[in-house]
Every structure is written in C-alpha cells, then in structure tokens.
Amino acid sequence: MKLKDKVALVTGAGSGIGKAIATLFAKEGAKVVVADIDPEKGQETADMIKQSGWDARYVQSDVSREADCEKMIQFTQAKFGKLDILCNNAGIAMVICPVENVSEELWDHIMAVNLKSVFLTCKIAIPIMKEQGGGIVINVSSVSGIRPRSGLCAYSASKSAVTTLTKALAIEAATHNIRINSISPVATDTPMLEDMMTDEMKENVEVTKQFVLATIPIGKFAQPEDIAKAALFLASEDASMVTGIDLPVDGGRSI
Numbered sequence: 001m002k003l004k005d006k007v008a009l010v011t012g013a014g015s016g017i018g019k020a021i022a023t024l025f026a027k028e029g030a031k032v033v034v035a036d037i038d039p040e041k042g043q044e045t046a047d048m049i050k051q052s053g054w055d056a057r058y059v060q061s062d063v064s065r066e067a068d069c070e071k072m073i074q075f076t077q078a079k080f081g082k083l084d085i086l087c088n089n090a091g092i093a094m095v096i097c098p099v100e101n102v103s104e105e106l107w108d109h110i111m112a113v114n115l116k117s118v119f120l121t122c123k124i125a126i127p128i129m130k131e132q133g134g135g136i137v138i139n140v141s142s143v144s145g146i147r148p149r150s151g152l153c154a155y156s157a158s159k160s161a162v163t164t165l166t167k168a169l170a171i172e173a174a175t176h177n178i179r180i181n182s183i184s185p186v187a188t189d190t191p192m193l194e195d196m197m198t199d200e201m202k203e204n205v206e207v208t209k210q211f212v213l214a215t216i217p218i219g220k221f222a223q224p225e226d227i228a229k230a231a232l233f234l235a236s237e238d239a240s241m242v243t244g245i246d247l248p249v250d251g252g253r254s255i
C-alpha cells in the first residue's frame, strides 16, 4: 500500500475524477475526506469507500468560499488528526461559446471555483503542513490550460493559472518538505464532458465525441482511473523528488 496511514482531503470527490482519486487513495491505505458541494454525491462516495472496507468521511464544502475551505480542512484535522495530502480537484466547466457571450458573472464564477479555491486551500493548508514537517498538494488542472480549445476562454485561463500557481507555491514551499504538483487531464469520461456541450452538440453527442476524439493522438478518452493513478504517483514516495511539475495525462493532446 502506497499511502498507508496517510490522511488525504479530496475536493469534488462526489463525481468523476475526484471520486476515482478518493477511492484509489483509500484503497492504498489513506484515510480520506471526501469534500463536495453536493451532499448526496459526496456522501455516496464516502459510503462506497466505507462499504469496500476502507476509511472515508464526507464534508460539505463550496471550495470557492474561504469559510468552507477552512471548515473542510478543520474537519480533516478533527477526524483524522492531520492533513498529509490535499487534492484540489473540484472544478466546473463552461458551455462552449465565443468570448462576447461570456458574462462577467460566469467569468468570476469559473475563476472562483477553479482557481481561487486552490489559492484558498493552499493558504490554509500550507502552514499546517509546515508545522507537520511536510505535505503534498495535487491540483487538477487541464490540458485546456496548455492547449486551449476554441470557445472555452474562461475555463482555459483558469486552468492555465492553476498550473502557474502550482509552480509558484511549489518553489515557496519546497524547503518545508512540501511537494506541490498539478495534473492536466485530457477530455475524461465524466459528466463534465457533456457540461461543455451546446444544446446543438448535445443533440449529436456521439458526433461531438468523435470530433473531440480525433484530436487526441492516442485515440481514446481518459478514464477517471487514469487520472487517479497519476495522482497516486504524485502523492506517493515514488515522487519524492517531484515538485512544481504539471503532469499531462492527455494521450498526446498537448504535443
């Protein structure tokens, strides 16, 4: 087991990639806090992990709010006594549209959930990790932040900034034995894929998917478990010399 006796907090773990990360971390011996804005989905993930004989707790949290970030980190410390691994996975998409159709509210909301959340959680968690003598942060960014697609300006900009914030914090925290890395998934088989589609695209989901697929050199969508395995590597001792990187899990899309 690669994460025996570790304590991990995974945001957005009620669905998709976060759910796969929380499950794999628990399987590998970590005690996991599942944080999600959606109580039903978050509790379901925690219950599923517990039914497998592993350890998990759910806490409701909107990662765009500082008070909620404090709450979920305090919850983790109260339940499990420490915080070894913080995985900032929660994120939202936008429906594909030209920049002139992006409202100020939508821009702000995407930045708050995808980017400000990483700043807030790191601001709270890093001092705790410093005091503990070390820790690990994994931020789920996106290949959209490296090689943007048309019509996703706010989403791509938020993810690009997550990758840069990761590097900025990694250099700041390195001397405290804190490793901070990001992962950039390509289109992954989760509910988010359809969240990006226009009504017209939704009428032809399979055609749209084939169009996206044609842009992924390896010829397939990522599965949530592919991203979870990359997160496990970064969370484990196997990556003890790895900090400040962005790891694309993208089937060659960013080449």
Ligand SMILES: NC(=O)c1ccc[n+]([C@@H]2O[C@H](COP(=O)([O-])OP(=O)(O)OC[C@H]3O[C@@H](n4cnc5c(N)ncnc54)[C@H](O)[C@@H]3O)[C@@H](O)[C@H]2O)c1
Pocket: 011, 012, 013, 014, 015, 016, 017, 018, 035, 036, 037, 038, 041, 061, 062, 063, 064, 089, 090, 091, 092, 093, 113, 140, 141, 142, 143, 184, 185, 186, 187, 188, 189, 190, 191, 192, 193
């Ligand atoms: N699916 C993809 O194609 C893809 C590709 C690249 C990157 N990503 C990134 O991976 C991460 C996970 O995406 P996913 O595909 O699993 O999406 P998903 O929609 O399946 O899951 C996202 C989860 O985050 C939760 N969430 C949303 N807003 C929240 C908030 N404010 N506070 C707390 N939780 C919140 C949702 O309730 C949901 O359970 C996101 O950061 C996303 O940008 C996804």
